[in-house]
Amino acid sequence: MATKQGVKGGAAAGKAKKAPKAGADDKREDVLQAVVLADSFQDRFLPFTLERPRCLLPLAGVPVIEHTLEFLASNGVQEVFIYCGAHSEEIETYIYDSKRWNPNSAISPFSSLEFIRVSDATSIGDFLRDLDKRGLVSGDFLLVHGDLVANVPLDDALAKHRARREANRDACMTMVLRSLGAERHRAEEASVIKPVFVVDSATGRCLQYDEIHPLQKGDNLMVDPSVFQECPDFAVRADLLDCGIDICTPEVLALWSESFDYELPRRNFLHGVLKDFELNGKMIYTEVIDGGYAARASNLAMYDCISRDMMERWTFPYVPDSNLVHGQTFRRTKEGSCLEDNAIVERGVHITKSVIGAGSTVNTGTSVSKTIIGRRCRIGKNVKITNSYIWDDVVIEDNSTITRSILASHVAVGNGCRIPEGSLLSFGVRIGDDTQLRKAPTPRISRLRHDRTAASTDDFLVGPGGKGAMYQDPEDDDDQDSDTDANPALLMKTLFYSLEGMDLSQSSISTLASDDEYDDDDDDTFAPTLGADGTMATRNRLSSFASLASDDSAAHASSVDAFHGDAVHGLVDALRADENEDFDSAKLEFMGLRLANDASDNSMRRAIAVAFVRRAAELLKPEHGGLEPTKAAERALTSKKGAVKFIKEVGVGGDKTNLQMEFALAMQKALLGVKGLESARAGALLAAMLQQMYSLDVLEEDGILAWWRDKRASENEGLTKLREKCKVLVEWLENADEEESDDDDSD
Amino acid sequence: MAPSRTGHAPTMEKLVKSLKGQLLEASIDSYIHLLKRRQVTGDDCAEATAHILRQVVAKSKWSDVDQLLNAVQSVGSRLVQAAPQEPVIGNIVRRVMGLIRDEASEERNADETMSESISELPALAPPTTAVHPARPQPTPFRPPPLSSVTSFHVSRSKSMFNLLSVADTMHSPQTGASTPMSQAQPTSMNSLRSEVLDGIEEIMDEISQADDQIASFAEIQINPTDNVLAYLPSRTVERFLIKAAAKRKYTVFLVSLDPPNTHSGEVPFAALRKKLNSYGVKTIILASNGLMAYMSRVNKVVIGAKVVYQNGGLLVESGASVAAQAAHALSRQVIALGGVYKFCPEDPSDNIAGEKGASSTYVSYSDGLKVDALEVENTVVDYVPPELVDVYLTNLGPQTRHHLATIMADHYKPEDVGFSLHPGELY
Structure with a gap:
């Protein structure tokens, strides 16, 4: 009946057009199909999604995808295709283990349910292009995400x-x-x-x-x-x-x-x-x-919001006491909480507007308010839990306090602990007795690191006998600068956010700098990933999007983006390629793209600057040789025959001082956009590249000095930092200049 | 609004249509989820349950009566647990189980001695035979008018009162004649199957005709110049009012829920009002909170019951209880409408009356400030205590509270009454 498919190499063939098929559509008109996108290519639910996909995270005790599928069933959908990316096995196992959704089960409301894996997909776009190629859908279909509650x-x-x-x-x-x-x-x-x-x-x-x-x-x-x-x-x-x-x-x-x-x-x-x-x-x-x-x-904030909506019955009939999922036995008490059968609530417990799953025990003196507690949890005496989400098999010992946090499955909290607002404790974390977690930075504790290796326990953080360490996003390891930049993606990763203390008038959303981010495609997660102290370097594409659309001529924006992404990609690839390959083909491709997209000189300059900067920055990394900035700059610029000429002719576009200045500026901003590069090193690299280009006659001293004096080069903190590093170079240039003029005079 | 063929959402009609071709388990499960998603509610549950149980009898494997009873009971309790807010499901399950017991004991008797078929009647009749004298006067208040409608009612009422025993007298001769004493077990099971299926068909007929039969008493209950108040008229009440309108000139106060859709400009009960007006019956729309002020001008209150409990209490649309109390305070007559299939041989339970519906019925989710600030409790159903109800108008005719026990006893077997409705209580 249903087939399980695992197909490789989907995205590469994305361009292949599916032959349009006609005629066959009509007879299947009345079968409603749906496509569920079970991977969002985002990392907003980290660190939880390290171990479990977003669509299997429990929302009011039920994996989110249950709600999605139930919604589809309630609308009479017959055929379902589920696209999985990360954690696809887990999702498949879950569905196949489910009595109701297993496609071979007699009681499945869907006539067919298929999983489609696209192994190398990096975005939702790859999924949909793959779907087009397969030609599975014949008529109108519903496209929904695997985290929908409706x-x-x-x-x-x-x-x-x-x-x-x-x-x-x-x-x-x-x-x-x-x-x-x-x-x-x-x-x-x-x-x-x-x-x-x-x-x-x-x-x-x-x-x-x-x-x-x-x-x-x-x-x-x-x-x-x-x-x-x-x-x-x-x-x-x-x-x-x-x-x-x-x-x-x-x-x-x-x-x-x-x-x-x-x-x-x-x-x-x-x-x-x-x-x-x-x-x-x-x-x-x-x-x-x-x-x-x-x-x-x-x-996470939407997770919180939907959970509250469920408890307050806005999502009716998708509420716990409807027991939509097989095996649930929730019943609503007069006080407005939902208790499952076999949930043991002892005397002297105050439970208000909460949900408690089967097999959980709540001991005397505890108060639970607006909280969802999963199954088989053990809550000790005199515990105070408010507005929290506690998944399955959690143990909370006596006298602890938990406020507005998420405790994933198998978390253990010792005696007399305090878990402050916004804490995220991932799977299996253990907090030792009498540990008071601090409010700032917001505790995000996990036993795994971002690359899924075990993190070494931070005893100071989790207390005696604890397990787990602060979870660090790979991006914010580098700089712990206090540069609190306005960043919406940061808000996405917290359970709640407050806009207080954020400088909303900060005018750091510059089109160019953020555009450089636009194609950070070397990351498998699509949405930019930022840490607690997000810097310019990790600015989110959202801002770029908004500012592009509002500042730029909007009609132009999309084609500029397309051009920029492709051009940078092409150039970096060419630079990475073998030494003896010619740069001319890359140049040709670049010019072709430029014509196709009608790109302006400005965007060409930007693309070239970004490409070379990115290549140079790459060479700094250990896996590419870990070169010194000077070497890296030299290698990036000169390893290819014709590259220098290309920069000079196309990138800079002439001998004029202002053009050279623009190019230097573009490089500076491009450097800001490079991920995983601390600002000191980035500055050194900038200086090295400028010097290299000076010695290659791409830039003249007038150009560099003009850049030095230009206001835009120091319009925000990040840029200023980079600029500072070039001071030596500039002073040297100025001296050389003077000497030169001295010479002139003496002649 | 027209139900076009493009509709994809599953409905009861679609389910019933697909029953034949589907596996039994699939039908049951999809019905359970229709119930849980509230895509089948209220009176429709009764019919749908009968359909499902019919499939259980027809499709499940059983070789003796006990197995059949077990099958029906287990499916029944699953349905009841899926929708504890619809006690009517339990009623139907009990009815079907009672039916099976009847048919089975009759089979047995037929097997033993055919000649005793006549003596079955008292044996099958419930132990409370003492109430028999009460039966011939189903309308204690007024003499039955000699209209054709009433005669139909009388004959019908007779058959409904003894629904099961009548079935016996009708079927047993046939069974006895067609099956010799030495019949093989499978044959008897097959005949039992078909008997039970026929019985379920009859229950379905009863359900579908109940509204019409109740409506046929309308002109007795409603007099010219009456001012009748109907709180959120259900299908049954609507039909009742329309039927009355055909014969009587009276005034209807229709009580609608107060806040919802006030901005959409829709007039509530538009279709009903149109029909009533076409008969020349005046209709007045009230908001539920303005109901008290008008109560002094009303002389009858009509309430559609979701369920009639054995103590005479009613499960009704939320708010109807207020109307009943107001009427009681002013000594106005309260008429509860509900087919016999809504009679539930249980005592009312707090849990069911505590059923809460969607918050968005009263506050729109798009009103962000209210969503944050308010705790909305949407009580879906209300309980009306028995002392507030004056007349129970069933498809068997008007009844008083004292006769409810008879009806219960006639329709349910004592062994099925305890059929678990509420698996345990909270706290």
């Missing part, structure tokens, strides 16, 4: 979608969005990034898409002039919660295949398709729902 009936939206599609073949997609009203809303705050849809008021057609986030420097949004021409009556809606439910026609997949660099369904795909409306004529509609519930547990 109770909305989709029949209406499906019918409308169909009517639109019959009227016009180009109406290819309908997005189901939940309106959140004009007031402040917790779901809106929790999702951090606020999508902005420019919508035709009459038809609901989406005309433009943008994203804003609370740390942005302004709330202004550039509406594309073409919107005014196309549709005089439009609404700009920022009050919508994007729950990631899309009703798609197969043409959507074709669109994904056409643009092989689209990665995210909204920021890349939707934005791109809408921008290219004049070219492709594809129309995307919005279906705004006012009733019902739909939200994605897309980050």
Whole structure:
């Protein structure tokens, strides 16, 4: 009945076009298909997702994907395809072990359920291009994420979608969005990034898409002039919660295949398709729902928000006491809590608005408030737990206090501990007796490190007999600078956030610097990963997106991005290649890209600067030889025949001082964008490269000095740091200059 | 709004249609999830349960009565546990089990001595035979009018009262005639199967006809110039009101829930009002919180019961209890409508009355401030204590509280009454 598939090499063949098939569609019209994206290529749930995929994390005691599948079943979906990336075995095992969802089970509500693995996928885009290639979907299908919780009936939206599609073949997609009203809303705050849809008021057609986030420097949004021409009556809606439910026609997949660099369904795909409306004529509609519930547990704050919504029954009937999952036996008490059978609550326990799973024991004197406790947990005496999420098999000894935290499965908390707000204790962490965790930095304790190797226990942190250490993102190991940069991705990784203490007026969102981030493709997780002390170097692409769209001519933005990504990639590859290979082909490719994308001189300069800087920075790393900055600069610039000439002619574009200055500036900013490079070393590298280029006659002293004096070179802290390192070089240049002029005089 | 073929969401109709081709276990499971997702609620549960149990009898493997009873009971208790908020499911399960017991004992008797078929009747009748004298007067208040409707009612009521015994008298001669004493066991099981299936069909018929039969008493209950208040009229009540409207000129106060959809501009009960108005019956819409003020002008309150407990208490839409109390305080007549299949041989339980629904019924989720600030408790059902109800209007005719026990005894076997509804209580 159902086949289990594991296929390699999906993404590479993404460009292959699926032959359009006609005719066969019609007879299968009435079978509703759904595609579940069970991997989001994000790391917002770290450190939990080191051990378990996001869609299997328990939400009110139930793995999130249960809610998603139940939602699909409630809407009469017949065929389901689940795309897995990381942890695919675990997800498959879970589904195959489940009595209800196992595709071979008689009681499965789906006529078929298939897993599709794409081994080398790095983004959702790769999944969808793979889907297009396979040609599995024949008619309209639902595209949802594996972290969706929703109770909305989709029949209406499906019918409308169909009517639109019959009227016009180009109406290819309908997005189901939940309106959140004009007031402040917790779901809106929790999702951090606020999508902005420019919508035709009459038809609901989406005309433009943008994203804003609370740390942005302004709330202004550039509406594309073409919107005014196309549709005089439009609404700009920022009050919508994007729950990631899309009703798609197969043409959507074709669109994904056409643009092989689209990665995210909204920021890349939707934005791109809408921008290219004049070219492709594809129309995307919005279906705004006012009733019902739909939200994605897309980050920890949303996880918190949805859990609360479940306890407060906004998600009805998806509430614990509906016992939707096989084997659940929750019942609601008069006080509004939900207790499962065999949950033992002793006398003298105060339980308010909480959920307690089967086999858990809560001892005398304990108070539990607005907390979800999983199964088989043991809570000691006089414990105080508020607003927390405690997964299965957790042991909490007497007299401890836990506030607004997540304790993953098998966590053990000793006697008299204090777990402060926002703590994330990952699987198997043990906190020794009488340990008071400190509030700042927010405890994120894991037994594994980011590369899934065991972390050595930090006794000071977790107390005597404890296990686990502070989890560090690989990116923020390098610099512990106090440079608290405004960064929405940082907010995504905390259970809750407060905007206090963040300098919202900070004007560090510079288009260029952040654009350089745009294609940090050497990371397997797509969304940028930032640490507690996120610096410029780890600035998130979101800001780039928003600022690009609002600052730049927006129409240009997407093609510029496309150009930039491809160009940098091509150049770096060429630089990495064998010594005796010629650089000319890379140059040719670059010029081709430039023509294809109609890239400006500015973006070419940027791309070239980024490419060379990245190559040089790479050479600094131990795995590439760990060269000294000087050597690295020399190697990056001169190892290729023609590379220097290329920089001079294309990158700098002439002998003029201001062009040279621009190039130096571009390099400086590019260096900021390189991940995993501490600023001192980056500065040294910049100095070395400038010197090298000076000696290769690419840059002249006037150019470098002009850069030195330019205000933009020191417009923020990160840039200033880099600039400082070049002081020696500049002084030397100035001296040389003087000497030269002295010589001139003496002659 | 038209149910187009494009609808994908599973419904009871789709489930019933697909029953034949599906495996039994799949049908049961999809029904359970329809219940859990609240895609089948209220009166529909009764019919759907009968359909499912019919499949259990038809499809499950059993070679003697006990196995069949076990099968029905285990499926039944799964259904009941899936939807503790719908006690009517338990009623149907009990009815079917009682039916099987009847058919089985009759089979046995037929096997033993065919001649004794007549003497079965008292044996099968519930132990409370003393209440028999009460039966011939199902309408204690007024003499039965000599309309055709009533005659239908009388004959029907007779058959309903003795539903099972009538079935006996009808079936036993046939069985006895067609099956000789020396019949093989499988044949008898097959005939038992078909008897039970027929019996379930009858229960389904009873369920589907109950509303019409209740409505047929409308003109007796409602007099011209009456002011009738209906709280959130259910399907049964709607039909009752319309039927009454055909014969009587009266006024209806329709009580709607207060806040929802006030902004959408929709008039509540539009279809019902249109029908009533077409008969020349005036309709007045009240918000539930404005109900008290009008109670003095009302002389009858009609409430659709979800369940009638054995003590005479009702499970009703939330808020209807307030209406009943207001009516009681002013000595207005309270009429509870509900087919006999809603009679539940149990005592009311706090758990069910504590059932809470979606918070979004009363507060929109898009109202962020309220979502944060309020704790919404949406009580779905209310309990109306028996002393507030004056008349129970069933498909067998109007009853008083004192006769409920008779009806219970007629329809349920004592051994099935304890069929577990609530697996344990909390705290």
